[in-house]
Amino acid sequence: MAKYEELIEALKSINPEEAARLEEEIDIIIHKLKFLPVESFSNVILLNQQEDFEPYTSTAIAEKVKIAGGSLMESLDSNPDKIIIIQRDESLYSTLPLLLSQPVIIHSKAFANNAIYIIHRSEFDKKDTDYLSDTEILAEILQPKYFFYGRDGIDWVKFEIN
Template sequence: MTKYKEIIATLKQQDDILAEHWEEEIDTIIHKLKFLTPDAIPSVCIVDQNNFQAIYSEELQEKAKVAGGTLANNLHADVAVLIIIQRDESLYSVIPTFINLQADSKAVANNNIYIIQTHQFNESEENYLQDVEILAEIIQPKYFIFGRNGSDWIKFDLS
């Protein structure tokens, strides 16, 4: 059973309306991406500002998959989307150095660098739907607009 189905099953015992909302939202995201070809599913790497190392877990992989991407477990040249989780304002002083080290990646070449600014990202099950929405807006922007751009995440523009 997927993590989101476990969460929905638990929610149904506590709040049937909220469980129905979550199920509907996630099913809608999955349905919109159902017919994507494999080449339209980008490789995504999520790194933490604290150490600039790739973050990988089965749950985060599931979130990325639901959102239309494939989570890479390390930073490599084929990564098409690079997401940095911001921990504090010092990120903007160190990000140029980090990006220069990734100059050969598809993400940098195609200006696909994003910063997640919400401190709750990937912190608890309660944020699962929020996390998927953030990732969906970033990974598949042609299909999703949840209104989180500018509040929960931003695009880091290299130009």
Template sequence: MTKYKEIIATLRQKDNALAEHWEEEIDTIIHKLKFLTADAIPSVCIIDQNNNFQINQSSLLQEKVKIAGGTLVDHFQEDIAIFIIIQRDESLYGVIPDFINLQSGTKAIKNNNIYIIQTEQFDIQEDNYLQDVEILAEIIQPKYFIFGHNDTNWIKFDLN
């Protein structure tokens, strides 16, 4: 059983209407992306500012990225299509140029695909699972999803 189905099962015991809403939203995302070809599913690298820019590869985050239409990578490689940085404090903007220089050969940097998640709750609590998936879907598959989290919970870091 996937984690989101476990969360929905638990939520059903407390608030059936909310559980149905979550299930419908996640199922809609999955259905919209069901017929994507392999080349339309980008490789995604998520790094956490608090973890010295190491890759976050938790199984829960892998599930969220997959639902959102991407593939989470577990090591730095040139064909990374999207970098997502989880911001934990304002010092990020002072150190991000060093990270960009280290990863300048990647597809993500060359194509200006760097995103910063600014919400403090991202990937912290199960209660935020749906919001996390929505944020990731907006970033990873922007042609298909607009949930209104841009400029509130995440921004595109523009290199130009």
């Protein structure tokens, strides 16, 4: 059973309205992307500032990325289409030049296509109650032609290389 399905089941007994809303919103995202060809799904890697920019992986984040229209990569060597950096404190921007100067990043499709993003929402992927907001953030980044939730500039930004 998927994590979001577990959350919906758990919510049904304590907050049926929220359970219905979560189910409806996730179903809408899934349905919108159902008809896209496989090549429309970006290979993405998340790098966690808190963990020295190691790839950020978990079953839950992989599921959120998949629902949002992407495929989670576990290594920069996989040449991701998009790189998403999870910001955990204000020192990020002083360390970005060093991170972005790494050859594996410079030679990636993400770098070449100016597809570097920063999620600066402090609670990103920390609480089950934020499952939908986390998925919406990822959907806006991964499939911007299909999703607009107004989170750009609030919860995430595109980092302009050029």
